Amino acid sequence: AHDGxxxxxxxxASNVVTVAFDATTAAAALQQVSLVDLTPYLAKPVSGGTPxxxxxxxxxxxxxxxxxxxxxxxxxxxxxxTITMTPAAGYTFTGVAANSFDHDGxxxxxxxxxxxxxxxxxxxxxxxxxxxxxxxSLNLPAPAAGAYPETDxxxxxxxxxxxxxxxxxxxxPHVGAFAANTAYTAMVTLIPATGYTFDSGVGPVTHIKSxxxxxxxxxxxxxxxxxxxxxxxxxxxGYGIDLRPYTPKAGEKKVTDFVVPLLGYYGHIIWQNxxxxxxxxxxxxxxxxxxxxxxxxxxxxxxxxxVFDPDIYGDYRGPSSHTDSIRRPSDAILIDFNISHTGxxxxxxxxxxxxxxxxx
Numbered sequence: 001a002h003d004g005x006x007x008x009x010x011x012x013a014s015n016v017v018t019v020a021f022d023a024t025t026a027a028a029a030l031q032q033v034s035l036v037d038l039t040p041y042l043a044k045p046v047s048g049g050t051p052x053x054x055x056x057x058x059x060x061x062x063x064x065x066x067x068x069x070x071x072x073x074x075x076x077x078x079x080x081x082t083i084t085m086t087p088a089a090g091y092t093f094t095g096v097a098a099n100s101f102d103h104d105g106x107x108x109x110x111x112x113x114x115x116x117x118x119x120x121x122x123x124x125x126x127x128x129x130x131x132x133x134x135x136x137s138l139n140l141p142a143p144a145a146g147a148y149p150e151t152d153x154x155x156x157x158x159x160x161x162x163x164x165x166x167x168x169x170x171x172x173p174h175v176g177a178f179a180a181n182t183a184y185t186a187m188v189t190l191i192p193a194t195g196y197t198f199d200s201g202v203g204p205v206t207h208i209k210s211x212x213x214x215x216x217x218x219x220x221x222x223x224x225x226x227x228x229x230x231x232x233x234x235x236x237x238g239y240g241i242d243l244r245p246y247t248p249k250a251g252e253k254k255v256t257d258f259v260v261p262l263l264g265y266y267g268h269i270i271w272q273n274x275x276x277x278x279x280x281x282x283x284x285x286x287x288x289x290x291x292x293x294x295x296x297x298x299x300x301x302x303x304x305x306x307v308f309d310p311d312i313y314g315d316y317r318g319p320s321s322h323t324d325s326i327r328r329p330s331d332a333i334l335i336d337f338n339i340s341h342t343g344x345x346x347x348x349x350x351x352x353x354x355x356x357x358x359x360x
Contacts, residue, residue: 002019004021005019005020005021006020006021006022007019007020008020028090030087030090030091030092030094031090031091031092032091032092032093032094032095032096033059033060033087033091033092033093033096034059035057035058035059035060036096036100036101036102037101037102037103037104038055038083038101038102038103038109038118038120039102039103039104039105041055041056041057042055042064042081042083042103042120043200044103044105044106044122044197045073045077045079045122046073046128046129046197047073047074047075047128047129048072048073048128048129049072049073049129050072050073051064051066051072051073051079052064055083057088058088059087059088059091060085060086060087060088060091060093060116061085061086061088062083062084062085062086063083063084064081064082064083065081065082065083065084066079066080066081066082067079067080067082075128076124077124078121078122078123078124079121079122080119080120080121080122081119081120081122082117082118082119082120083117083118083119083120084116084117085116085117085118086116087116093114093115093116094114095114096111096113096114097113098111098112098113099111101118103120104221105122105221106120106121106122107121107122107123108120108121109121128160128195128196128197129196129197129198129199130160130161130192130196130197130198130199130202131199131201131202132199132202132203132204132205133203133204133205133206134190134202134203134204134205134206135205135206135207135208136153136188136205136206136207136214136225136227137206137207137208137209138154139153139154139159139163140153140154140165140186140188140207140227141154142207142209142229142230143178143182143184143229143232144178144232144233145177145178145179145180145181145182145232145233145234145235145305146177146178146180146235147177147178148176148177148178149165149167149174149175149178149184150165151164151165151166151167152164152165153165153188153190160192160193160195160196161190161191161192161193161196161198161223162190162191162193163188163189163190163191164188164189164191165186165187165188165189166186166187167184167185167186167187168184168185168186168187169182169183169184169185178232179232179304179305180232180233180234180235180304180305180306181231181232181233181234181304181305181307182231182232182305183211183228183229183230183231183232184229184232185226185227185228185229186225186226186227186229187224187225187226188224188225188226188227189219189222189223189224189225190222190223190224190225191221191222192221192222192223197221198218198221198222198223200218202216202218202223203216204216205223205225207227207229209229209230210227210228210229210230211228211229211230212228214226214227214228232305234305234306234307235264235305235306235307236306236307236308236309237263237264237265237302237306237307237308237309237312238308238309238311238312238325239312239325240263240325241260241263241265241300241312241325241326241327242326242327243298243326243327243328243329243332243347243349244327244328244329246258246269246296246298247329247332247351248271248288248292248294248296248351248354249288249354250287250288250289250290250291250292250354250355250357251287251288251290252287252288253287253288254269254271254284254285254286254287254288255269256268256269256270256271256284257269261303264302264303264305264306265300265301265302265303265306265308265345266300266301266303267298267299267300267301268298268299268301269284269296269297269298269299270284270296270297271284271294271295271296272294272295272296272297273289273292273293273294274293274294274295275289275291275292275293275353277291278292278293288354289354290354290355290356290357291353291354291355291356291357292353292354293350293351293352293353293354294350294351294354295335295348295349295350295351296348296349296351297346297347297348298346298347298348298349299344299345299346300344300345300346300347301343301344302343302344302345307343308339308343308345309325310339312325312326312345326347328347328349329349329351331351331352332349332350332351333349333350333351334347334348334349335348335349335350336348
């Protein structure tokens with residue numbers, strides 16, 4: 001008997017056993033190796049680093065021979081790695097074109113077609129590892145209203161890298177001055193100085209003004225960092241408001257709308273004539289009436305990125321009508337004063353009776 005046979009025949013007379021087997025199946029076709037970028041599998045030489053003795057991929061393994069050999073990598077030395085590869089089951093190097101292998105950190109990569117040997121040359125570089133932590137607060141100022149974005153990283157003395165910065169507001173690129181009360185994101189690319197390399201385990205990367213922990217990742221030889229910043233502070237309006245230009249004067253046009261760009265607000269005034277003999281249909285487009293007793297409801301609306309200082313309220317309530325915060329006519333009576341939930345400063349003033357027209 002034979003477990004793998006289709007039949008077994010024994011001839012007792014001739015003392016001969018004949019064993020028959022079914023037809024053999026065709027061998028499965030081998031798949032050509034396609035993992036030709038060796039960057040993820042072989043670390044380039046850096047001063048003080050340990051040479052990798054082997055590489056491992058899903059399609060092949062390889063033993064690495066370094067020249068010059070021995071010990072840790074030395075500074076200022078060129079190295080060559082010769083990798084002898086063994087295909088994994090189901091794979092073959094047959095059909096792989098010459099010089100199809102690559103390595104981002106190498107000066108040259110040589111491969112003969114259909115072979116299992118690749119030779120990688122690395123330039124002589126006095127590379128030292130940057131392992132972190134990296135704090136960018138001193139290098140990259142946080143956004144501030146009115147300031148302009150830094151696009152080249154400010155590098156302090158002794159920092160072994162420089163960088164470039166791209167700014168975003170939401171998903172859109174940002175150029176020009178920063179606005180107030182707005183969140184910005186900095187897309188930073190850190191570029192190592194000559195003789196330095198970012199460690200594969202570099203980190204953490206931080207910024208004292210960031211909103212959360214910055215994200216960072218190695219991108220070839222560079223390090224990319226995404227920093228989300230907290231909203232820029234709003235600009236406070238806390239002084240310099242002058243209401244005296246809007247004092248009623250008989251016969252003159254009422255001021256109803258005005259803009260104060262230097263302080264960051266605009267305004268609207270509603271006038272009310274409380275005199276007993278006030279014209280019944282008087283509107284804000286009519287001039288001030290002689291003998292009128294006017295009350296003004298003044299709404300001051302801050303521009304985007306500006307807010308009224310809450311302390312302005314107490315200052316204005318003080319005994320003087322000429323405070324550092326708000327100047328009002330000395331004969332005006334304060335009726336009401338508040339900052340609404342939408343940030344609008346509303347001031348109600350009462351004015352003394354305007355002079356009557358002289359008798360004819």
